Amino acid sequence: MKSVLDMIIIRRHTKCFLHEIRRTLIAERIPQYKERSALLPGGLNTPFPIVVEPDIDLELLFKSHEQLQENLQRRHWIVDVKKVEHDYHLWKKLNKQIAEATARRSQLEELHQWGEQLYALNAKFLVACLRLPAPLHGAVPEITGRKLLYEYGSQRKSSLTMRSWRDLAEVTSLDAAPFSSFAFGEFAQLEYTLLNYFNKSLDAYNMQFCSTVNVVKSFVIEAFGYHFSDIKNVFNIVAEHDDDENSVELLHLFGTSTPLGIVSPFIRTNFTSDALPYYVYSIGRNYNPHSGQSSCIELLAFSNEHSQHLLVDDHQKAGDERAKAFEDILKKSITNCVNITHPKDINLMSNSVDFIYIQLATIITSFYQRLNVPLRVCLSPSYELLSYESLRLTIEVYLPSQIDYVRVGSVSLIDDYLARRLMIKHNSDNKSYVAMVHARVADVSQLAKCVLEASQTIGRGIKLPSVLSMR
Structure with a gap:
C-alpha cells in the first residue's frame, strides 16, 4: 500500500515539475518580455512589428514645467x-x-x-514620454475626494425583512471558473432586460x-x-503558431465591452470631416x-475639435473661470436630465468635444434616473x-446590502491622447488627430x-421599474 502511495506522490511531483519546465521554456521563447515597449519598438530585429507610428506633441508636453509637475503630483505619480526635461x-x-x-553632407563621423x-x-x-499621463481638465477637482454634482432618490436602508441580491438571485460559483459566476432565474433575466433597455x-x-x-x-x-507583461492587471495569452514552433506571441484578453475592445476597430482610421461627430x-x-x-455597455464619441479646458499652459490653472463655467453648465445639464422626453431634446451634432461630453453625461444620467434608483453623479479626483x-x-x-454607492457607469474625456498613439485621424492631414470621449x-x-435589491417588496416579490417591466 505504501509503495502505491509513493508512486502517486512521485507521479504528481513529476507532473508539476514538467509543467514548470514547460512554463519556463515558453517564457524564454517570448522575447517580448525583454522589450521595453511594444508601442515604440526599437531595433531592426525587434520581436514587435511596427504597427503604428505614435506622434507625441513634445513641444506642448514640455511647454510648462509647472503644469507637468502638477499633473504628476495630483495623480500621485513619481517621475x-x-x-525627462534634460x-x-x-x-x-x-x-x-x-x-x-x-543638409551640408559633412561631419560624417560625428x-x-x-x-x-x-x-x-x-x-x-x-x-517615457509615451507613458506620461494625459493633461488634466480644468474641472478636475483639486479636493481629495469625489465632487458631487447631482443626486437623485433616497437611500433605502437595509432591514430584517430586506434580502441582499445574493439571497434573491440564484448565483453559483464554480472551481472550474474562478473569475466568473453563473446566474439563474430572475437575476439572469434581469441582466438581459437591462441590456435590452440600454440598447434601445x-x-x-x-x-x-x-x-x-x-x-x-x-x-x-x-x-x-498598461504594460504587456504585467499579469496583475491583464489576462495574458500565449499563442503558439503551428507553422513555426519557435514563434510565440503574447496576446491580451480584456473583452468586447471595454475601452480597448471598442477603440481597436478604429486604429489607423482616417475619418472624413463630414463623418464627424461619430x-x-x-x-x-x-x-x-x-x-x-x-456584462458592460461601452460608448465612444469622435470629434475633430479638441477640448478648450486642458491644463497645458501656465496661464491655465485648475479652477479658473472657464473651468468653473464648464462645471456649472455640466451640473445644470445633468440636473435637467429629468426634462428629456425625446431624443430631439439633445443636440449630438456639435463637434465641440466639451459639449459632446456634457450631452453624453446628461443622456446617460437620464437612463439611470428613469430606472428610479438612488443615484449620484460625481467628478472623480x-x-x-x-x-x-x-x-x-x-x-x-x-x-442597500453594502450600505454604500457602487460605481456602475462613467464618462471620460480622452481628447487626442489615444488618437496620437494609435493613428486615429481626420482628413488627409497627417497631424489632424481626432478627440474622443469614452463612456x-x-x-x-x-x-x-x-x-434587484431596490425592487423587492414585502410579500409581493420583485416589482421592477416601469421602464423595465414594459419590455
Whole structure:
C-alpha cells in the first residue's frame, strides 16, 4: 500500500515539475518580455512589428514645467521631471545637429556618433514620454475626494425583512471558473432586460452599434497605459503558431465591452470631416483579474475639435473661470436630465468635444434616473484617473446590502491622447488627430444587483421599474 502511495506522490511531483519546465521554456521563447515597449519598438530585429507610428506633441508636453509637475503630483505619480526635461533638450539638440550635418553632407563621423546617441536615447526618452499621463481638465477637482454634482432618490436602508441580491438571485460559483459566476432565474433575466433597455435607449439617438474584439496585441494595451507583461492587471495569452514552433506571441484578453475592445476597430482610421461627430457603442463581456467578468455597455464619441479646458499652459490653472463655467453648465445639464422626453431634446451634432461630453453625461444620467434608483453623479479626483483620462464623471447607484454607492457607469474625456498613439485621424492631414470621449454606459452586472435589491417588496416579490417591466 505504501509503495502505491509513493508512486502517486512521485507521479504528481513529476507532473508539476514538467509543467514548470514547460512554463519556463515558453517564457524564454517570448522575447517580448525583454522589450521595453511594444508601442515604440526599437531595433531592426525587434520581436514587435511596427504597427503604428505614435506622434507625441513634445513641444506642448514640455511647454510648462509647472503644469507637468502638477499633473504628476495630483495623480500621485513619481517621475523625475528634471531628468525627462534634460533628455528632451538633449533629444532636440541631437536632432538639430543631425539635420544640419545631413543638409551640408559633412561631419560624417560625428553624424554616425550622433545617430547612435539618438537611437539609444529614443529607446528610453520617447518611451517615457509615451507613458506620461494625459493633461488634466480644468474641472478636475483639486479636493481629495469625489465632487458631487447631482443626486437623485433616497437611500433605502437595509432591514430584517430586506434580502441582499445574493439571497434573491440564484448565483453559483464554480472551481472550474474562478473569475466568473453563473446566474439563474430572475437575476439572469434581469441582466438581459437591462441590456435590452440600454440598447434601445441608445438606438433612439441613432448611435451605431459596433461588433468589437476580445483580444488585443501588446501595442494596444500600452497605448492605454498598461504594460504587456504585467499579469496583475491583464489576462495574458500565449499563442503558439503551428507553422513555426519557435514563434510565440503574447496576446491580451480584456473583452468586447471595454475601452480597448471598442477603440481597436478604429486604429489607423482616417475619418472624413463630414463623418464627424461619430458615436458608436458595444455590448459584451469585460474581463478583469480583480473583479472577474461582467456584462458592460461601452460608448465612444469622435470629434475633430479638441477640448478648450486642458491644463497645458501656465496661464491655465485648475479652477479658473472657464473651468468653473464648464462645471456649472455640466451640473445644470445633468440636473435637467429629468426634462428629456425625446431624443430631439439633445443636440449630438456639435463637434465641440466639451459639449459632446456634457450631452453624453446628461443622456446617460437620464437612463439611470428613469430606472428610479438612488443615484449620484460625481467628478472623480485626479488620483483616480487612468493615464489616458483627462476628466472622469462617475455614476454610482446605491446598493442597500453594502450600505454604500457602487460605481456602475462613467464618462471620460480622452481628447487626442489615444488618437496620437494609435493613428486615429481626420482628413488627409497627417497631424489632424481626432478627440474622443469614452463612456461606460453601464456595468449591467453591477447595476442588476442594485435594481434587484431596490425592487423587492414585502410579500409581493420583485416589482421592477416601469421602464423595465414594459419590455
